[in-house]
Amino acid sequence: AQSVAQPEDQVNVAEGNPLTVKCTYSVSGNPYLFWYVQYPNRGLQFLLKYITGDNLVKGSYGFEAEFNKSQTSFHLKKPSALVSDSALYFCAVRSLWGTDKLIFGTGTRLQVFP
Amino acid sequence: DADVTQTPRNRITKTGKRIMLECSQTKGHDRMYWYRQDPGLGLQLIYYSFDVKDINKGEISDGYSVSRQAQAKFSLSLESAIPNQTALYFCATSQGTQETQYFGPGTRLLVL
Numbered sequence: 001a002q003s004v005a006q007p008e009d010q011v012n013v014a015e016g017n018p019l020t021v022k023c024t025y026s027v028s029g030n031p032y033l034f035w036y037v038q039y040p041n042r043g044l045q046f047l048l049k050y051i052t053g054d055n056l057v058k059g060s061y062g063f064e065a066e067f068n069k070s071q072t073s074f075h076l077k078k079p080s081a082l083v084s085d086s087a088l089y090f091c092a093v094r095s096l097w098g099t100d101k102l103i104f105g106t107g108t109r110l111q112v113f114p
Numbered sequence: 115d116a117d118v119t120q121t122p123r124n125r126i127t128k129t130g131k132r133i134m135l136e137c138s139q140t141k142g143h144d145r146m147y148w149y150r151q152d153p154g155l156g157l158q159l160i161y162y163s164f165d166v167k168d169i170n171k172g173e174i175s176d177g178y179s180v181s182r183q184a185q186a187k188f189s190l191s192l193e194s195a196i197p198n199q200t201a202l203y204f205c206a207t208s209q210g211t212q213e214t215q216y217f218g219p220g221t222r223l224l225v226l
Contacts, residue, residue, distance in 0.1 A: 009154075034214065036217075042219060042220075043118075043204060043217040043218050043219045043220050044157075044204065044206075044217040045217070046214050046215075046216065049214060090156060090157070101159055101162070101172070102147075102159070102215055104156040104157040104158075105156055106154055106155060106156040107154075107156055
């Protein structure tokens with residue numbers, strides 16, 4: 001069965017410091033992996049995705065994510081956090097050979113302090 | 115994303131009432147989805163539709179029904195609302211297989 005785990009409910013980081021939001025996955029076959037962000041009272045916004053190719057994926061707002069097949073991870077990173085990055089972040093996975101449904105993690109709340 | 119709209123944005127209803135949540139999109143996508151979001155549970159798929167004639171149950175379809183009136187419209191109905199259906203509901207769209215889903219702003223539903 002497909003699954004996604006976001007082991008941290010909340011991540012706290014000081015503005016200007018690097019941030020990492022963790023995600024691990026379990027799928028049959030090769031995965032499609034996504035990161036979405038949800039700001040208060042807003043829908044989910046697409047940040048980036050990995051399909052194939054370069055393991056380091058660059059996305060919106062300066063975010064990037066690294067696909068690690070051996071560790072089945074897809075951690076979201078940013079070199080220098082901004083207070084405006086504070087939001088709820090969701091990792092999601094879809095199997096290339098699955099039922100074409102997107103499976104979401106439970107979300108990680110990122111809090112960036114001034 | 116303004117290309118995917120949901121109405122109403124907020125709704126309060128009573129147990130046993132029938133309500134409908136509506137989703138419209140101008141992206142021209144063929145696939146549409148309904149999710150619910152509960153704190154600590156992430157998003158769970160209720161129903162999805164790959165085209166107007168194709169409707170599929172998701173993980174938590176009990177107590178819900180859907181209608182795909184046109185390629186651009188996908189409605190979610192709660193036939194007899196109950197308090198544990200209180201949640202934030204999202205519509206999403208995508209084009210073709212393995213593509214990014216784009217979400218509407220959500221409908222916050224409270225069932226008393």
